[in-house]
Amino acid sequence: MRKIILFILVLGQISFAIAQSLVVTGGTSFNDDPNVQIAHHLDIKNTSANTITVECQKTNLTLPLGAASFYCFAGNCYSASSTNPSSSAVLAPGQEISFNNSPPDTDAHSGYYDAYGASGVAEVQYCFYDVNNFSDQTCVIITYDCSTTTGINDFNELSEISDFYPNPANGLTNFIFNGTKAQLKIIDILGNEIKVLQLEQPGVKKIDLTDMSKGIYFGKLVINNKVTTIKKLIVK
Structure with missing residues (x-):
């Protein structure tokens, strides 16, 4: 009986250690206007003594x-309709992948939520796990509360941009601007500013994409130093 008890205790300790291999940190609760896209990041650290995929x-x-919700991890981004596991990121013992590292890790996790004007609370779960031991996983639930509006729609009616077209695009994309004066900042998923367009007159505008790598970008419409609209752009 004593041997059995000792075996159970040892097994319990091993299971506990395995469950702690991956530590996930970052914000898990967000409040914003339902017309604004919410972006956030999670840091993943391997606290074990072994390399983990x-x-x-x-x-x-x-x-x-x-x-809709979508995310990027291990150098790839996944659409709102994707239900498959992500690509793999290899973490050495003690390694943490994070956008806060210098330079930011391209494998780091970023999540995005678009309410598209729908008021309400959303919950999205992200689970990170060892591909060689599925029980070794850490899950977090992200809560997005877009229950109230801030009047951003009324403001956007005065200065708005359309979705990019074509999108995905290769070489060139267009959008329609119906305002009078604003900036359109193109940023990548790491938050780096790639281009800045000065918008002075309404009409159809073009963006040259020939100097941009394949991937997901975001166009932020900035008026009076405030971001009023965010549009997603995929360069293929």
């Missing part, structure tokens, strides 16, 4: 009708 699995627990 990590994948991410996203599950939408609760989404208001019309809302």
Whole structure:
């Protein structure tokens, strides 16, 4: 009986150690206007003494009708409709992948939520796990509360941009600007500013993409130093 008890205790200690191999940190609760895209990052650290190959699995627990969530991990981005696990990131013992590192890790996790005007609370779960030991996983639930508006729609009616077209695009994309004076800042998923367009007159505008790498970008419409609209752009 004593041997059995000792075996159970040892097994319990091993299971606890395995469960702690991956530590995930970052904000998990966000409040914003339902017309604004919410972006956030999670840091993943391997606290074990072994190299771990990590994948991410996203599950939408609760989404208001019309809302969508997507994310990027291990150098790739996944659409709102994707239900497959992500690509793999290899973490050495003690290694942490984070956008806060210098330079930011291209394998780091970033999540995005678009309510598309739908008021309500959404919950999205991200699980990070060892591909060689699925039980060794850490899950976090991100809550997006877009229950109230801030009047941004009324402001955007005075100065708005359309979606990019074509999108995905290669070489050139267009958008329609119906305001009078603003900036359009193109940033990558790491938050780096790639281009800045000065918008002075309404009409159809073009963006040269020939000097941009393949990937996901965001166009931020800035008026009076405030971001009023965010549009996603995919360069293929």
